Amino acid sequence: MHSITPLLAVLVSLAAVPFIILCRKRPNARESVTFIAAGIKLLLVASLLPLVMAGKEVGITLAPVLPGAPLALKVDAFGLLFALVSSSLWIVTSAYSIGYMRGLDEHSQTRYFCFFAVALSATIGVAFSANLFTMYLFYEMLSLATYPLVTHHQDPEARSSGRKYLFYIMGTSIALALPAMIIAYQQAGTLAFSPTGFLAGKVSPVMAGVLLFMFIFGFAKAGIIPVHSWLPAAMVAPTPVSALLHAVAVVKVGVFSILRIITGVFGVDLLRGLDLGLAVAWVAAFTIIVASLIALSQDGLKRRLAFSTIGQLSYIVLGLALLSPKGMTGGTLHIAMHAFGKITLFMCAGAIFVATGKKNISEMTGIGKRMPWTMAAFLVGSLSVIGLPPTGGFISKWYLALGCLQAGSVALLVVLLVSSLLNAAYFLPIVYRAYFKPPTEAAWAEGRDEGPAAAWVPPLITAACSLVLFFYPQPFLRLAQMAVASLFGG
Template sequence: MDMEIITSIKPLLATVTPLLCILLIILSRRIPNLRELWTIIASLVTFSIVASMVKTLYTSKIIAYKLVEVYPGVDIAFRVDAFGLFFALLSSFLWIVVSFYSIGYMRSLDEHSQTRYFAFFAVAISSALGVAFSSNLFTLYLFYEILTVCTYPLVTHNQNNEARSSGRMYLGYLLGTSVAFFLPAILFTYYFAGTLDFSPHGILNGKASNGMITFLFLLFLFGIGKAAIMPFNGWLPRAMVAPTPVSALLHAVAVVKAGVFCQLRVYFNIFGVELLHNQNLDIFLIYFVSITILLGSLFALKQDDIKAMLAYSTISQLSYIILAAGLYSYHGMLGGVVHIVMHGFGKITLFMCAGSILCGARIKKISRLGGIGRRMPITMLAFLFGALSVAGIPPFGGFMSKWFLALGSIEAHQWPILVVLLTSTLLNLGYFMPVVFISFFGKDSESIKGYPDIREPSPFIVAPLAFTALVSLALFFYPYPFLYLAEIFVKSMMGG
């Protein structure tokens, strides 16, 4: 693949900017306004740096930057290709939105330790960007681990017993899988391939025996616990004890998408799709994740807590994305990749709505939402938009990715997957629509009746969620920056 490589410090800058912002945040911890101003400025700067790279990428170039060599042949290095930028663009953009949202949410709930919250939030974003820009498996692992660790204080922000046990669960799953499976997988990869650099067609091809490949594949599949594939999904619903902005950005976008991103990276750039296909591992993969898709949706049906329901929904949707690696076809891959952004916007909207309901009405349970749509119409409308987008109903962004996936499954002659997709869509509607329905048309529940002061919370909360709801609508009509990047990437995969 003779893509032109440009050395530029931009990826490093993009990664470091949030970290610099931490210093400022800590220094100005006594002045909340200034502190949050720093966050917003940092998010804007970061986004602009990331966005400035888009143009370069359109011309089929790759940006690379090598920081330091930690081992002969293994560097801490950045390399921006279309897929990475795709993910980075999403994360950094949503950080802006969530920054505003955080201000409103944290202040309205009068949360403690806000400095810590903002600081670790910035670290999380930084490491998510690092994951996106990493040029080899090692750098990827590095940022992946940092992301795990720095999210811990956010997850356990409440510092009560529930948070404590959730934190344990969170770390147990993520660190456990990464240390027990991911790290050895990396080391074995290095041992066999002699390098860890990502390459468009994989580096393992012909380097190891078939059995070893399968073994490595399984290690990676289970090692990247952030992707929440079924046996290792337990942490995600539990992590919902975190403040809602955290759930919104991290557990709908940054962290879980980083997990999925890592999975795809590994399948695309370490194994290579051909290798997976030749070994029939792709078939195994898609049927394996199909279980997660269906079970996740079913679990979501049962939930009464809004955020838990959303979490299970996320689990289910994440596996859609992984389908990209298994559907050995242009549209399948495209659909999976695009689903990252479509689901991201949709799900973040839903989470922010949940947070808004919490701020405005102090309600967490679905069963108590009756009539809330009449008090908080904007929020619930945004909820509807988000739900439709996630479920994949036109004219929302989610439809596009599902459509591509369906096409892909047909191209790959995997008819059962098509069935799975359709079933899942139905299930999605099945757990989203009742919420919308009772909130608008249901009777006022007890939690609402006697409380006339329930209304839309501050504009800092409402504006972001309305914005993202509209964006997920708009993405159906104008998905291009993302779609282009995804196409460039998928073409580079398939084209070689």
């Protein structure tokens, strides 16, 4: 069905940029622009929900730039799920950004809000891309839009992190993903995602294997080891950037790209026939375990969260690579569940930094007295990421575990369980230290002071969402099930 709504949903935040610049002298007006754009974006995305739920595919072709690979948007259940997560969390993050950026009196806030808006356009663009070319376009747009956000502080540390960021993200996309895409086009004559995969029956087994791994490592935003180390480096960015982009938008764009590669480019049957799904699953399993082990030893809270993210992203890849309906549902659902959990954790880390200036876990002893609500949100976020009830993370982990069994791989199930233990081992001590140990800072014993409300209320909201999602995981579960059902012909 032809519709302009997906295009508007992509463009609305881009269109906000000139207004943000115009209002640069009046911060309140400027941030209102962001809120209005974020609100409209969510409404536009949500307005597509009934159509997609009814099984319709909505799309638009913008420019016939390459034969068989036009600049085109198409909304399906996968894309809508991701777009819903990103656009709803943008609103929360915008509120949080105000608390954080003003709380720390950061410089160049206009630039910050501009590039944030551009990044959101690119994210929705990836979600709604109808073919690999369009997705690559928005993927690169996101890489470039986040560079000024990662290097926001403009100091030597930011510069070296920015280099690392570019080296991994742009380097792999040009050196691996781009040639893989061109070879795929050369073979198939099209790049349009199809439920059975456009490469099915068009490539030799060896070439399929090579292309698959060129894509998986070429979309380095997914953070699969060994192309992961840009993510810890990117923690130098202001925390709202880490929260929305490096827990939700950017990294999920990476995983979402891999999702499209597995489901739309290769297709379940091709991968299953060549046993490539299992190969990818083990690469992901390796990442899950190694990243969790590294996370254990990190004292910087944001760095620990970053390594946790690397592990959790591979859960999604693992779930998809299982090629079993339950596993793929779990992986897709984990995009949403992990987003709500991890963004909570990052926002808590930022709230602690704003209120106390502390970045390291070892300095947060007894902070539960000072910031009880923040740490409560942190607890809920941790439970969700570990995958314990009563949080949304449990649902996606449950499906992932079922998926392992459905695919007949007990070994991968063991990986999931071991990793959950490791997750608990690196998160729960933080909560324990915060609540049950006496404060090291004398001022913290005096009572509650959580800093600006705009910094600690948003994580509470997302934590509450995580709780709600346990009892009512809709519309995400429905979308994930529909999306996966479409791959298995029904």
